[in-house]
Amino acid sequence: MFRIGIGNDIHQLVEGRPMMLGGVHIPADRGGAGHSDADVLLHAIADAMLGALCEGDLGVHFPDTDPQWKDANSLQLLSRVAWLAHERGLHVVNVDATVMLETPKLRPFVFSMRENIAEVLGVEASVISVKAKTSEGLDAVGQGLAVSAQAVVLLGS
Ligand SMILES: [Zn+2]
Numbered sequence: 001m002f003r004i005g006i007g008n009d010i011h012q013l014v015e016g017r018p019m020m021l022g023g024v025h026i027p028a029d030r031g032g033a034g035h036s037d038a039d040v041l042l043h044a045i046a047d048a049m050l051g052a053l054c055e056g057d058l059g060v061h062f063p064d065t066d067p068q069w070k071d072a073n074s075l076q077l078l079s080r081v082a083w084l085a086h087e088r089g090l091h092v093v094n095v096d097a098t099v100m101l102e103t104p105k106l107r108p109f110v111f112s113m114r115e116n117i118a119e120v121l122g123v124e125a126s127v128i129s130v131k132a133k134t135s136e137g138l139d140a141v142g143q144g145l146a147v148s149a150q151a152v153v154l155l156g157s
Contacts, residue, residue, distance in 0.1 A: 001157040003090060005051030007044040010140075010148035020146070021106065022113025022130060023075045023120075028104055034146055035064035039074035041099050041130065044149040046116065048075070048095075052155045053085060067091060079120045086122075090155040094127040097151035100141045106132035120151045 013019075017031030020039040032038025047058050055061070062069045062077055069077070087092065095117065099106060110130050118125040135142030 001090075002093070003052040003155040005048040005053070005153050005155070006150070007047030007049075007051060007151045007153070009040040009047065010146050011038045011040050013144065017081050019147070020074070021101075021109070023073075023116035024109045024112045026104065026106065030117060030144075033098055036062070036069050036072040036077065037074050040147050041113065041151070042060070042074035042078050042117070044151040045051060045095055045097055046078045047151060048151040049078075049085055049092075049154040049155070052153055053090070054124040055084060075116060075120050077103055078117070082121050089157050091157075092121045092123050092127065093154040093156040094129070095121070095151060095153050096129040096131075097149060098123040098131040098133055100133050100135055100148045100150075102134050102142055102144045140142045 005122040010034035011034050014033045015030050019026040019028040019031035020037045022041045041057055113130050114125040114128040118128045141148055142145040
């Protein structure tokens with residue numbers, strides 16, 4: 001059996017917050033606003049996995065009204081979602097994700113992101129794809145106001 005899911009996330013960029021992407025701290029003068037650590041990449045992947053499981057979305061499982069998840073490490077959130085999949089006898093076949101950020105360039109950090117995600121999901125980094133793009137100066141991402149991510153996850157039994 002195979003199950004596929006899609007996930008999207010966007011966070012506003014604000015001063016005074018660390019920028020976390022794929023569990024990697026990116027040196028930047030601004031970071032994502034949000035209740036947790038605002039790691040859009042991990043949120044998109046976790047949402048895609050929940051979608052594949054038909055288990056609602058991250059907000060259902062980790063409500064932002066719950067103080068337990070304030071500044072939460074999103075690797076822990078993803079780990080919980082991975083556990084839900086394992087409970088159903090499903091494992092990650094592959095992940096394909098894209099992060100949209102105008103600056104800084106993410107390429108030097110992509111391998112560390114893939115390793116972090118692979119470790120939490122219990123797979124090899126070779127099945128985790130992370131692509132980094134800009135918005136060419138267009139829209140909120142392009143104007144440096146936001147960071148966003150999309151992910152597709154395939155689960156198999
Ligand atoms: Zn998010």
